[in-house]
Amino acid sequence: MLLVGLTGGIGAGKSTVAAEFARLGARIIDSDALARDAVAPGSEALHQLVAAFGQEIVLPDGSLNRPALGAIVFKDEQARLLLESIVHPAVRALSDAAIASYRASDPSGVVVYDIPLLVESKNAYDFDRIVVLSAPAAIRRARLIELRAMDPAEADRRIAAQATEDQRLAVATDVIDTGGSLADTLNQVQDVWHSLRETQGNI
DSSP, X not given: OEEEEEEEOTTSOHHHHHHHHHHHTOEEEEHHHHHHHHTOTTOHHHHHHHHHHOGGGBOTTSSBOHHHHHHHHTTOHHHXXXXXXXXXXXXXXXXXXXXXXXXXXXXXXXXXXXXXXXXXXXXXXXXXXXXXXXXXXXHHHHHHHHHSOOOHHHHHHHHHHSOOHHHHHTTOSXXXXXXXXXXXXXXXHHHHHHHHHHHHHHO
């Protein structure tokens, strides 16, 4: 099985690229979905978050109030690091289980792990390849404002809280430029997919 890390800054188009990899035949692991599962009501990680940040980060139904938590951690570097120290290990446990399941069920397949904080995470994964999506910060900022209706100041905070473009590119084995048209991005995804399948065939 070929394990591929997929990463890029916020607004770089990870969901679009992951969907295209899925269409081409990859198994997708979505770290955002795992992160939601990791802090589900009753989970140990949610209990730790409440102890760290207060009961106000919990909604009446017992689920995590993500906007409330986000408002805390994206303005405070130490708070963000504390959040990551709680959530990352829980997500790692879930991702390890998913990878093991795919490895057992499809040993000749390609698994693409969509992990926005690949560079920032303290959890080292044994990726065979790392695909980095690259787009100028100005383009990503505009997408956040226009497509997600994000406040410009909040968009700036989210971008600043992540690794730099150079830090992401430093770990890349493959780079997809997502700053252009959708068609151009998808063509690049297909090129990388063919390369991945060639690599898989040689293992």
